[in-house]
Amino acid sequence: MVAMTYAGYVGAGWGIALVSLAIYALRTVRRGRALASQVPPEERRWS
């Protein structure tokens, strides 16, 4: 297998992007769950 050139840059770029998206997705889902307990179910139209 041929070693990848600039592997550190490629790994850092992809790593930061995917970790950032995962953290934001998790935070958004958690915010939704916390807020859902304060809102009557009939207001959650996506059921």
Added chain:
Amino acid sequence: MTAPHTAPPGPAGTSSRATRGLGVLSLAGLALLLGYALVWSPPDVAQKDAVRLMYVHVPTAILAFTACAITTVASAMWLRRRSEGWWVLGGAAAEVGLVFTGICLITGSIWGRPTWGTYWDWDPRITSTTLLFILLVGYLALRSIDNEAGGAAPRGMRGAIVGLLLLPNVMIVHFSVDWWRSLHQTATITRLDPTIEGTMLFTLMLGIVVFGLVFAWLLIHRFRVGWLEERAGATGLDQALVERRAEAGLAAAGGRS
């Protein structure tokens, strides 16, 4: 404080069957994209393996611009119709757009080091994209201030006006490489004869589709969070009014006895 509804039926958060399906599709797409981006696509003749950063940088840039366009349209529609849905959509798209713009700037900076020899340059494309990031932060800050001001300021007016500026700024970002001398390359895939081809072009297109799915998933969830925030605020206000009226009723009854 609003009393939480115990054991509510229906969805327990912002997910639905459609978003769960979209989430699974996004994760499968990301796995396939990682295979193409990091293993199966060939290295570039000039940039070697640094070109693999293109498959995350370009899609996130396109989706950041898409988010700004959505925010501008939502701001215009909110100014016209004052409907809650447009207000929530504008904020949701701006927040997701901020995340994608941030990733675009960071991956571009990392890509710049091996290809240009520098992480940062006062280049028209990089500078205008940074201004777009700052504009998105300003837009979200103004929305937050307007929310807290309540009746003291026309709700969302200032934020919506800043929202209108996002799409023109995206046009400046896009054409900056043509209008001014720039380190950044000119259009690669939006021209009629793309300057890349084969597996590299396929991987780039796959990246745009897959990150598009992730973007859609995030936007739907963030929209629903915004919707719940609005409803929770309204429910809290109703609850406070009921409590206040009950207290007033008790005081009046106590005064008569």
